[in-house]
Each structure stands twice: as C-alpha cells, then as structure tokens.
Amino acid sequence: MKRNLEPIEYKENTEALAKFAKALAHPTRIAILKHLDNQSCCFTGDLVEVFPLAQSTISQHLKELKNAGLIQGELKPPKIKYCINQENWNIAKSLFQQFFE
Template identity: 50%
Template sequence: MIMAEETVFTEKQQKAARYAKAMGHPVRMYVLELLSNQSCCYSGNLSDELPIAKSTLSQHLKELKDAGLIQGEIEAPRVKYCINRANWKEAQLLFKEFLKI
C-alpha cells in the first residue's frame, strides 16, 4: 500500500518540514544561532547559558541532531556540538526557495 505522503509531497517539502519542525522552538533557534556563529560548543557551556534543565536541553539537542542540523561528538565526559554545515546549507536553500527570497 502506498502512503499519501509518498506520492503527494516532494522530497524537498519533506526535508524542509523536518528542518522547520526541529527549528520550531526558541531554545533550538538559540542553539542554532549560537553554533552557526562559532565552530563548536560543549553541552555544558550551553546549559550554563540557558535557564533550562540539562535534561530539557538534552531533548532539544536530540531534536536538532535527529533532524541533521547539528552533530555531536563525544569527548568524555562532555559532548561537543557543531552545526552540520551540509544540512544547514541545504536548509537555508530549501527555505530560501520556498520563501522565494
């Protein structure tokens, strides 16, 4: 059985929607803005800057990572997060194309 999503929505639409969903919270937008302006950041540094529980931050980072917008590298006992430059560029192009800017 073919699902409607497979026949109606383009791959670009599905990717843009996934990126948009991941960006759909102010904490995630803050993290993306911070990481896009520097090479990388440790999760401990992020938790020092944001007035939220570490577990909540971890959930936001997971959402961004699952969408492919960031990547994490374990450097025990910390995790270093960076923008996934290829997917970040793709998201920018998809949104630019969609918004016709």
C-alpha cells in the first residue's frame, strides 16, 4: 500500500468512529459482544465452546475488541473474565448515534 508521506488529517471523531467500526467489522466479534451483553461477562473458554473456532482465533478477536476499548479483561485466576467496557461502549454508542444523526 503506497501511502502519502503526509497522512491525511481527519477529524478526530472520524478516526474514532472508524476504529470502532473496524472492531465491529467481523460477525464473530459482533456475536462475542452480543454474548457479553447477555451474560454480562464471560471467560475465553466459554466463547471457545460457543463458536466453532480455535482457541487462538477467539483470543485474537478478544484482543482486537480489547484494543478498540470495547471490552476489558479482569483476572479471575486461573481464568480471565471479559466484560463490556461501559465507558468506551457509551462513547462508541454516541459516536454512531451522532453519525446517523
């Protein structure tokens, strides 16, 4: 991908919205978030049983959701409990809301 030396300057909300959208741009990640919303929280292992995907693949999707800020992990040794990050969730919600007016 040949890129401009000077990267394009977008408004900050534009970047933020695109980043959230990217996190939502895969059905598995949507499904994970829906699952988390129902269950409040859950462990990686729970998801591995729900989805016909390898543990490493689930872990990768969780990582992306975490990087986007939509979820957070809490140590419950020896497991890790994942929950929605309400603060960022609300930010994402309002960004989408105002985008669609």
